[in-house]
Amino acid sequence: LQALKRKPDLFLYSNLDVKAVFQCGVLSLKFPEAPTVKASCGFFTELLPRCGEIAPVGQVVHENGKVLLQAVLEGVGGQASRSLMDHFAEILFALNKHCFSYLSVW
Numbered sequence: 001l002q003a004l005k006r007k008p009d010l011f012l013y014s015n016l017d018v019k020a021v022f023q024c025g026v027l028s029l030k031f032p033e034a035p036t037v038k039a040s041c042g043f044f045t046e047l048l049p050r051c052g053e054i055a056p057v058g059q060v061v062h063e064n065g066k067v068l069l070q071a072v073l074e075g076v077g078g079q080a081s082r083s084l085m086d087h088f089a090e091i092l093f094a095l096n097k098h099c100f101s102y103l104s105v106w
Helices: 002-006 008-012 018-028 034-050 055-079 082-098 100-105
Strands: none
Touching: 018 034, 018 055, 034 055, 034 082, 055 082, 055 100, 082 100
């Protein structure tokens, strides 16, 4: 999360597997530890606004966003602690604001 905030062009490096980072974030949303889930939510809240400006991020979100949406909805649906709902809501808000055309298809 901190790397994304401080150096967003990190996702432009050809050596970085953006899809793997994205998938790790999605898996982290399902962890039982609240701090891990909170950090993962923060990661996606920072990542999603960059869909339009960083092509590799936009491509990965386009191809794998449905998995993210599913993980968020599972968390909201009861898999995650109630104390984390605001964090999941932030991801949904970011999806709605920055990826609306994809969101309606997913």
